[in-house]
Amino acid sequence: MTKIAYVREKGIPPSPPPLTEVGIIRWVRQNLFSSWFNGILTLFSLYFIILILADFIPWAWGGHWQTKSLRECLDLDPNVACFSVLTARWKQLLFGLYPAEEYWRPTLTFILLLLSIVPILVPKYLKFFWFSAIYPGLAIWLLWGGSFWSVAIVYIGLIFGFATYVILSSKFLKTTSMALSASIVLTVLFYLFFSSLLVRFLSFLLPINLPFVDSLQLGGFTLSIVVGVSGIVASFPIGILLALGRQSNLPVIKMICVGFIEFIRGVPLITLLFVASVLLNYFLPPGTNFDIVLRVVIMVTLFSAAYMAEVIRGGLAGLPLGQHEASASLGLTYWQSQRLVIMPQALKISIPGIVNTFIGLFKDTTLVSIISLRDPVGLASTIRADSKWNGIYWELYIAIGLMFFVFCFGMSQYSQYLERKLKTDN
Amino acid sequence: MSSSNFPKEKFRWGMLLSDTRYRGTSLQVITFIIFVAVFFWLVDNTLKNLALMGKDVSFNFLGMRAGYDINQRLISYTNDSTHARAALVGILNTLVVAFFGCVIATIVGVLAGILRLSKNWIVAKLMSIYIEGFRNIPVLLWIVMIFALFTEFTPAPKAFKGDDPQASMLLFDSVAITNRGTYLPIPIMGEGAYWLLICLSLSIISAFYFVRYSRKVKKDTGKGFPTFWISICIIAIPCIIAFFVFGKPISFGYPYLKGFNFKDGLHLRNSLLALTLALAFYTSAFIAEIVRSGILAISKGQTEAASALGLRPNKIMNLIILPQALRVIVPPMISQYLNLTKNSSLAIAVGYMDVRGTLGGITLNQTGRELESMLLLMGFYLSVSLLISSVINYFNRSFQIVGR
Structure with missing residues (x-):
């Protein structure tokens, strides 16, 4: 051992x-x-x-x-x-030349905007989507004033159209397309002939009026947000339609969409805004003259819709052909398969691009200062033209830049969050 | 009874909308009719409006005397020149900003994109701040801010005066940054300078052929030359010899102070510098993101496989990663160049006379030819954009992955 x-x-x-x-x-x-x-x-x-x-x-x-x-x-x-300069002029930077005693209106509009976004962003509150739907009309009435009924009539007309569609399709007309066309015709007739009468009647019955505010008095971040948000809301559906049109196998529709997209993407936004401010009077019947902010919104919308269309087209191209074929073999119609199968996936792929387009649009609202609307950048030069603040630069620019940064950075962070949340692959 | 006897279906008008066989065609016909109707409505309105204002559509104004001055120009132009000449000056000014903007944006953007992926925490964070800052603040604001930086925070030319000046010139008294612009040395072509240029182009061509030859040798034998250094020599040595043989034909005109301003030298106005730099930095933030995502798109397996084959890190980058990443990077990068070119129309914010400032600005206001000027302006931008998108398409076609 x-x-x-x-x-x-x-x-x-x-x-x-x-x-x-x-x-x-x-x-x-x-x-x-x-x-x-x-x-x-x-x-x-x-x-x-x-x-x-x-x-x-x-x-x-x-x-x-x-x-x-x-x-x-x-x-x-x-x-x-x-x-x-900010202490003295912050009201102008936020509201432009909006009448001081009416500042509560843009403020309320902004708060309601935040509320109306909630149902879209947070799925839990989707049942409050009706508020998001009526918000645009409410915002227009709050910001511009006038009679409540002249805005409400748009919604009344839509409800009327929907009601006629439901009644016609259930009682009288068998095919959906017939009922749809009939209700569209009836709604148009309603708007053309009956609406002004109804507005007058309702205003007489229950007058709800706000003092009228001219578009040129809108300014500052109110203007940026008005132009930006309406552009975003309107350009999204138009962009989807343009993208579908570009992918379509109907040559005429495809040609029109391609021509529109390439034209808009080929010219700078500033020339389009210039068309809106100078040239639009040439193309409309003599004597028409409509609101400058509305014109700008239309141009900005068309501009970003073209970019949106390209982004969504990228998403559509990223989907395997099998998805189209599978949904067709299930017997879905074109619109059903778009709505239920194709778009949810294509939009998910293109979220980063879509949000980038939104951010670009919001930043591009500063260009309206070049056609002498009073957005923050335009106001900065107005404020500097005042002898009291002549020669001030950084304080103003930093404040304006920070505001834009907060909005745009917030949007891009949200899109990254959304991307992570919707990610289904491993 | 044969199977070819289908029941004859009677055609009803409703089938135009409900039957998929006809629906496409009828939809297209309706769309086309609406499209043509709207088009004619617009044209009709335009003609009526023009008649009301007593105008006509004519491009004769292009041949008339412009009568205004343009302070920054590449080709000779006086206020006696025609509007067409003014438009050409503007187009060249736009292209100058676009070209230098794209070059700077590419360099800065690629650097920032790579550095954002750096393992160095502080560098990566700094680059994030740079990129997010430029991406999320409107370019118009950047243009006016950088313009303010140049005009307000640089010394006036008179600060360079005297025995004990407040400001001094940079780089051996050759560059002066003032609030009236930046003055650089300007090359002066003497006698024989053209021979030097011919010599330079010849040696560049021969260096190009040498590179092709050395690639071929490398492909055939596996052994190559130090291509880079030899081609540098091929370009430099003959040019240096020629420079002295022809008696130093190219000299530099240095800016110097005379009176209250600098004389001689190349004068870059603040508007040009601010516009170019602002557009370049703004676009570089987007390019940085494109570069970053392009590099990230190449899966890690590629790097690992390459190193398993025994390639050195710089070879991995040059032969494996970059060729694949470039396929992802280049098309969106070119469309960023297009964006930069279009954004250069914001020149009006700093008073730089680009094509929008001449043709779409003063010419338009002086002649009252809104329709014609805007058509020409849009035509210019459209042709630039179509040119660039055809370049992208060409690139995509020639570099796309060949499917198996």
């Missing part, structure tokens, strides 16, 4: 990892100084950040908020920001 002098019964306790391999030091080593090149990059970046912050923080932190003019700011301390 051999004698064992020593047998270790317990293992050596693991020694703690070297100091350079734990915690913050490890993180710094791995993420900042993993090689000599990365080290130089890190030092360079740090130097750059410090350089900028050393200038920016004292400038912004000590900024004046309560002076009456830029002159006073400069007299107090010329090296810090003069945010007083």
Whole structure:
């Protein structure tokens, strides 16, 4: 029997990892100084950040908020920001030339906008979708004023059309298309001949009026949001139709859609806005002159609809042909298969592109300043033209830029969230 | 009874809409009729409106005297020149901004896109801030901001004056950045300069053929030359010799201060610089995202497979990753170039005279020919865009993956 002098019964306790391999030091080593090149990059970046912050923080932190003019700011301390221009003019930046006693109207419109988005964004509240549906009319009435009934009549007409369709299709006419065409004709007749009479009657019965506000008084972020949101809402369905038209195997429809999309995408938005402000009077019957904001909205809508169509076409092209064939073999009609099979998948693929188009549209609303509407960028030059604030730049630009950044960045973050949520593959 | 005896179906008018055999055709006919009707309605309205205003449609104004000055121009132009000449000056100005904007945007964008993927945390975050900042703020705001930076925060030319000036020129007294623009040295062509240019183009052509030859040798034998350095030599050495043989025909005119302004040298106006840089940085943020997603689109297996074959990292990048990533990157990048060109029409915000400023601006206002000017303007932008999309289509056709 051999004698064992020593047998270790317990293992050596693991020694703690070297100091350079734990915690913050490890993180710094791995993420900042993993090689000599990365080290130089890190030092360079740090130097750059410090350089900028050393200038920016004292400038912004000590900024004046309560002076009456830029002159006073400069007299107090010329090296810090003069945010007083925001204190003095924030109302203009938000509402433009909207009458001051009516500021509650754009504010309420904006709050209702947030509420009306909720049912679309959060599936749980989808049952409140009716509010999102009536919101556009409500917003138009709140912002422009006038009689409540002149806006409500649009909805009344739609309800009338739907009711006639239901009655006709169940009682009198057998085919759907017949009932549909008949109810469309009846609705058009309703709008043409009966609506003004009804508006007058209802206004007489129950007058609900808001003071009228002219379009040229709209401005600031109110204008950006009005143009942006109406463009977004309207361009989405038009974009889908254009994309379907471009994919269609009916040559005439395809040609019209391709021509429209390529034309719109080929010219800068600013020329289109120019057409809206200068040239549209040539194309309409002599004497017609309709609202400039409406014209701008139409042009912006058409512009982004063309881009939207291309994005959705990309999504459609990304779907395997089998999806079309499978839905056709199930006996679905063209529109049924589009609605139930193709579009849900194609739209899901194209979410990033769609949201990018929305963001682009919202940023492009600043171009209306070039046809002398008073959006924030246009207002910035108006404010600078005032002798009190002549020579102020960064305070205004930073404020405007921040507002746009919040909206656009928010949208892009939401789209990334949506993408992750809808992702079904592994 | 043979099977060919189908029951004859009687044609009813309702079938035009309900029967799939006819529906397509009848829909198209209806659409076409509506389309033509709307078109004629618009044309009719236009003719009526023109008649009411006592105007006609004519492009004669292009041959008339323009009567306004353009401060930034590439070709000779005076206010006695025609409107057509003014439009041409504008088109060239647009193309200048578009070209330099695209070059800068590509360089900055590719760098930013690659650096955003860097393992270095702080660099990646900085690039994210850069990209998100430029992407989410309207380009018009960037243009006016960068313009303000150039006009408000640069010294006036008089600050360079005196024995103890407040401002000094950069790069050995050759570049002056002032609030009236930036002055660069300008090359002056002396006698024999054309020989030098001919020499340069000849050596570039021969370097091109050398690269082709060395590729062929590499393909045949597996052994190659240090292609890059040899082609640099092929281009540089004859040119340097020729430069001295012809007696230094190209010299530089340096800007110098005279009175209250700089004389000589190449004068780049602030409007041009601000517009180009703003468009370039704005577009570079989009290009960076395209580059990033293009690189991410190549699956990791490709890198691993390549290194399993024993390729070195730079070979993996050049031979495996880039050729595949470029297929994803290039088409959207070209459409970003198109966007940049179209966005250059925002030149009006800084008073740069591009084609929208001349043809669609002053010419339009002076002659009152809105319809004709806008048609020409749109025609210009449309032809640029069609040209660029045909380039994209060509690229897609020639580089798409060949299906098995």
